[in-house]
Amino acid sequence: MNEVCVICGDETNVSEDAPVDTRNYYVDTAGQLCPTCFYDSYHPDTPEDIAGRALSDAQVYDVFKNPWGKE
Ligand SMILES: [Zn+2]
Numbered sequence: 752m753n754e755v756c757v758i759c760g761d762e763t764n765v766s767e768d769a770p771v772d773t774r775n776y777y778v779d780t781a782g783q784l785c786p787t788c789f790y791d792s793y794h795p796d797t798p799e800d801i802a803g804r805a806l807s808d809a810q811v812y813d814v815f816k817n818p819w820g821k822e
Pocket residue numbers: 756757758759760761784785786787788789
C-alpha cells in the first residue's frame with residue numbers, strides 16, 4: 752500500500768512503510784502530500800518552481816529550503 756495525499760486523496764508513490772525522513776513531499780504538520788498539492792500549498796508557482804519540478808527528487812529539497820535563492 753502507498754500513502755494517499757492528505758489534501759486530494761490521490762495515491763502517492765510513497766510506501767506506507769517508508770520512514771518520513773526519506774519521503775518526498777511529506778510535511779510534518781500535515782502529512783503526506785502528492786507533488787501537485789505540495790507545490791500548490793507550500794510552494795507558489797514561479798518560473799523557478801516550474802523549473803524545479805523538472806529536477807530530480809533529491810534536488811527538490813534544496814529548492815524547498817531556499818525557494819527564492821538565486822545562487
Ligand atoms: Zn494531492
